[in-house]
Amino acid sequence: MAGKKADDTADDTGDGAHESIWQRMERPARPPRAALTHAQIAAAAVEIADAEGLDAVSMRRLAERLGVATMGLYRYVRGKDDVIELMVDAVYAEEARAVEGRDWREVLRVSALRLRALILRHPWLVETTAQTGPLTPNFVARTDRLLASLDGLGLDPDTAMTVIGTVGAFVTGATTARIRMVRLMRKEGAEKMDDLRTLYSSRMRWLLESGRYPAFERYIRGGVRKDDDDWQFELGLDSVLDGIAARLKV
Amino acid sequence: MAGKKADDTADDTGDGAHESIWQRMERPARPPRAALTHAQIAAAAVEIADAEGLDAVSMRRLAERLGVATMGLYRYVRGKDDVIELMVDAVYAEEARAVEGRDWREVLRVSALRLRALILRHPWLVETTAQTGPLTPNFVARTDRLLASLDGLGLDPDTAMTVIGTVGAFVTGATTARIRMVRLMRKEGAEKMDDLRTLYSSRMRWLLESGRYPAFERYIRGGVRKDDDDWQFELGLDSVLDGIAARLKV
DNA sequence: ACGAGGTGTGTACGGCGTACGCAACGAGTA
DNA sequence: TACTCGTTGCGTACGCCGTACACACCTCGT
Structure with a gap:
């Protein structure tokens, strides 16, 4: 019979998509309505x-x-x-909570740490650069709160926004670099940074043996906080805030 | 003959599985005529x-x-x-040129501006986060030059690297934000930022009419340098360098 | 009772990365 | 000279992807 030709093979898989009319006819009820949000x-x-x-x-x-x-x-x-x-x-939306802080600097600092934690919880955020603009409601809400924390300092709007943008740029940039390492570790199946170094030791040795990177080699041999990302991040963040504080007072 | 096998030379690094493309291309190509480089x-x-x-x-x-x-x-x-x-x-490799500069601060500043220009020339760079580690030869070369410029300041290796990472994080973060806008403009077919604002005016109005973002609204109405990305970038960069300079002297 | 429009669904198209197998070649060996 | 045999060059094919489109069905206004 004509209607059965292609459907028979598909039915063998049990795939609902290829059900014959007869099967569909005798199905008792409609599946419940989905109604997504x-x-x-x-x-x-x-x-x-x-x-x-x-x-x-x-x-x-x-x-x-x-x-x-x-x-x-x-x-x-x-x-x-x-x-x-x-x-x-x-x-x-996870950042919807207002940041408590004694002064602008503490607000910016806590916000930066929270943003970093947020990105680390959702590392795919750094891959969305190509797709999204900066006008989603919850992101605007965050910007608004930070701008408000700078009120009363006598900054013109452009400078205030640039201050926020500067801290934000540092946070996203630094966290992106971190995520690069985390991703690399996962890809190579490494648990600790040391495992990663072991896996890449041949590559690293090959690079250093060229002798073209003496200062870099000194760091590789002499650095003791290479994996202390929290330390690096907070040192960088505090430097950035220092610089901003200096500007604000002038 | 067994001795001819290419893998033998690879094995003497001890870890053929994780050889980088750079290591592999160093070995002479097997065929006498390599069609491609x-x-x-x-x-x-x-x-x-x-x-x-x-x-x-x-x-x-x-x-x-x-x-x-x-x-x-x-x-x-x-x-x-x-x-x-x-x-x-x-x-x-476009950044292979050494940076000339009187002191570390000028070297870092010029490097930052050049890096920003490089990323703007090749905006797809910010999408490669998911794929590449930070160990490509020319990138290491850049890091090496910057580390060398900090020699003689008496910094420990960790602090020196963090300084470079901090500036780098700011540059990549700020430039990524810029690229987001450029991409959005291209996607919407806008020539100038004002065109983009026109296209998004209804969305913006909808956001602001909620009344939930008063500080943000003040910026939108009062900012006069919203599109002056060079100004914003250099203000941010100089703040970051100020903060670093303060740390270095202490 | 019936037509219209909204909604859920399946099929199909043109892309993607890459595993795999086969033809052709060139050098070492008999 | 004839015969392997490893290596290279390439075509095919698989299982994904985003989404255009047409169709089946439900609901509702008339």
């Missing part, structure tokens, strides 16, 4: 990205986890870029 | 990425441009990650 989509996507990286967030994977057909997602988002924008805003 | 591959890939973005660099496109079969590339690289590593190192 954007928050659900964002949460599911963030879970996938946290667990397996941004590349694992595909429309198919996401739809599967939400119990929806792949194309069903397109009722809620225009495309994958929308999903990523939802994801970014969802994680910045 | 790694420099050619890198140059072609960089051209594509500069013109059309990193996503446009596919093994097929790259092979086509080089006049080679797709799989022919795999004789020269282990996979796409190798290609990206070659690309990153190729553009850092």
Whole structure:
């Protein structure tokens, strides 16, 4: 019979997508209505990205986890870029809490540490550069709070924003470098930084044996806090804040 | 004969599995006639990425441009990650020139401005975070030169490296933010930032009308240097250098 | 009762990275 | 000279991806 030709093989897999009409006809009831929310989509996507990286967030994977057909997602988002924008805003919602602090410097410092922790919790954030603009609600909310903390210092708006941008640039840049190492460790299956060094020792030896990098070699041999990222980050952050404080007073 | 096997020379490093592309290309190519060089591959890939973005660099496109079969590339690289590593190192070669400067501060400042210009010339660099480690030869060479410029200040190696990392983090972070805007402009077909503002005016109005971002709104209304990225960057950079200078003297 | 429009779904298309297998070649050996 | 045999060059194929599109179905206004 005509209708059975291609469907038979597909039915062997049990794949619902290739059910014959007869099977579909006798299915008793409609599956329950899905009714997704954007928050659900964002949460599911963030879970996938946290667990397996941004590349694992595909429309198919996401739809599967939400119990929806792949194309069903397109009722809620225009495309994958929308999903990523939802994801970014969802994680910045974790920073919705206002920062308590005695003065602007403490507010900026705590904010910086919290932002770093946020990015480290969601390392895929640094890969979203290509997709998102800086106008998601929760990100604007963060900027607003930081701007407010600078009120009363007599700064013009441009300088105030630049101060915030400077700290933000340092935090994202430094954390991105950190994430690069974490990613490399995971890729190579290393637990500690020392494991990574062992794996890359041949490469490092090859580099150093050229003799072209004497100052770098001195650091490799003499540095004792190479893996103390917290120390490096806070030293850098405090330097940046020092510089800003000097500017603000002049 | 067993002695002829290429792997034997590789094995004398003790760790063939983790040889970098740099180590592998040092060995003379097996065939008497090598149709391709790694420099050619890198140059072609960089051209594509500069013109059309990193996503446009596919093994097929790259092979086509080089006049080679797709799989022919795999004789020269282990996979796409190798290609990206070659690309990153190729553009850092543009920074091979030593930086002239009276003191460490000027060297760091000029280096920062040059790095920013380099990233702006090759905006896809900020998307390579996920793929590359920080050990490509030309990148190490840059680090080495900067470390050398701090010699004689009496810094311990850890502090010296952190200083360089701090400036580098600021530069990459600030430039990444800039690139986000450039990309957004290109995506929306805007020529000037004002065009972009026009396109996003409804979104912005929607955000501001919520009344939840008073400080941010004041900036939007009062800022007059919102688009002067050079000014913002240099103000931030000079602040960072101020802070570092203060630390170094203490 | 029925038509229209919103919604969930499956199929299909053109891309991607790369595993794999096969043809052609060139040098060492008999 | 004839015969291996490792190596290179390349085409095919697999399983992913994002998403355009058409269709089946449900709900609701008339």
